[in-house]
Amino acid sequence: MTGIQAAHIMRERGRFVSLSENQVHDASLEDYIPIDLKKILPDRPVAFSLYYPVYTASKKELTFSTIAGEGEVFKREMWQFLAKRGIASVYAHKSSLTAMTTYFEELTRCCIDSSETSLEEKTQSMYRHAEFLVETIFRDPEMGHIIGDASRWAGMVGEFFQKDPVTPAYLCRMFAKDYTTFTHSIQVSLLGMAFGTHLAWGVEEISDFGVGSLLHDLGKIWIDNHILKKPGTLTQDELSHVRRHPRLGHDHLRGISAVPPRALEIVLQHHENSDGSGYPLGLVEKEIAPLARVAHIVDCYDALTTKRPYKGPLTPYRALRLMHEGMRESFDSRFFSRFIDFLGK
Ligand SMILES: [Fe+2]
Numbered sequence: 001m002t003g004i005q006a007a008h009i010m011r012e013r014g015r016f017v018s019l020s021e022n023q024v025h026d027a028s029l030e031d032y033i034p035i036d037l038k039k040i041l042p043d044r045p046v047a048f049s050l051y052y053p054v055y056t057a058s059k060k061e062l063t064f065s066t067i068a069g070e071g072e073v074f075k076r077e078m079w080q081f082l083a084k085r086g087i088a089s090v091y092a093h094k095s096s097l098t099a100m101t102t103y104f105e106e107l108t109r110c111c112i113d114s115s116e117t118s119l120e121e122k123t124q125s126m127y128r129h130a131e132f133l134v135e136t137i138f139r140d141p142e143m144g145h146i147i148g149d150a151s152r153w154a155g156m157v158g159e160f161f162q163k164d165p166v167t168p169a170y171l172c173r174m175f176a177k178d179y180t181t182f183t184h185s186i187q188v189s190l191l192g193m194a195f196g197t198h199l200a201w202g203v204e205e206i207s208d209f210g211v212g213s214l215l216h217d218l219g220k221i222w223i224d225n226h227i228l229k230k231p232g233t234l235t236q237d238e239l240s241h242v243r244r245h246p247r248l249g250h251d252h253l254r255g256i257s258a259v260p261p262r263a264l265e266i267v268l269q270h271h272e273n274s275d276g277s278g279y280p281l282g283l284v285e286k287e288i289a290p291l292a293r294v295a296h297i298v299d300c301y302d303a304l305t306t307k308r309p310y311k312g313p314l315t316p317y318r319a320l321r322l323m324h325e326g327m328r329e330s331f332d333s334r335f336f337s338r339f340i341d342f343l344g345k
């Protein structure tokens with residue numbers, strides 16, 4: 001079936017639904033993984049079937065229509081048809097997860113290795129690949145094997161940065177301006193890996209940092225959303241609740257062999273302060289793992305420079321000033337001054 005035929009059938013059977021907007025609840029949804037349309041390149045074969053949900057209001061029925069079968073080319077006309085209607089996601093069945101991760105890995109590898117691809121396309125490909133991984137892991141943290149894919153992603157990025165160092169200004173230009181746990185995790189990971197390259201770390205350290213920071217806030221999935229999104233000051237109880245996230249993430253990931261020990265330390269210690277005032281353990285600087293000390297700095301910087309419902313983004317200069325004037329005791333001073341140098345590159 002061509003993409004256009006599929007679209008025709010979908011129009012006849014029901015109407016396209018954007019699930020996040022329409023809040024359609026259906027048990028079968030849990031079997032499908034949404035994929036940002038922008039992540040699928042048109043006019044190329046896709047190694048797994050792509051679907052789109054169609055909702056028939058009269059029957060209150062949600063069905064998944066195939067828009068490209070396994071191994072078929074996802075036609076540009078179909079891609080444009082969906083994009084023009086503001087449809088942001090297509091879906092794949094959970095059973096194709098391995099094929100999906102291989103697809104994104106091959107795309108990123110091809111993009112990085114190609115001499116015809118611009119630096120912008122390369123970094124965007126790495127970013128989109130990371131989005132797929134983070135969204136998949138955060139949606140279902142029981143899928144431990146995806147962590148191995150995240151490690152390979154971080155290894156690829158680490159090698160790329162060593163060959164072609166990107167400047168922080170370049171990276172930050174392509175970063176999302178609005179804070180979400182997903183974009184924040186990717187940005188801490190990419191900016192931190194670029195910083196690690198500046199510090200002349202080896203690929204293995206850079207890669208461990210990349211995985212650890214992709215996962216550093218995983219524990220937030222067990223924290224009440226209304227507290228995470230609360231615009232005002234948190235009560236003491238709410239604060240204690242939020243402060244459980246490093247421990248929750250660490251305890252979940254500890255049982256997964258694909259998580260490198262240094263990545264686990266980042267997850268547990270990224271809110272520890274050098275002066276011992278942090279959490280969950282109140283460690284002092286020499287007790288905090290070096291990669292976790294760096295993650296703490298990059299984590300604060302990204303949180304300050306992105307927009308939240310209750311605050312605008314700070315400029316890099318104001319963020320660094322605030323970190324220097326109000327939070328200096330929290331950070332490892334040597335890493336912090338190297339980070340300031342790095343941002344000035
Ligand atoms: Fe955190």
Ligand SMILES: [Fe+2]
Nearest residue numbers: 184216217299
């Ligand atoms: Fe964070």
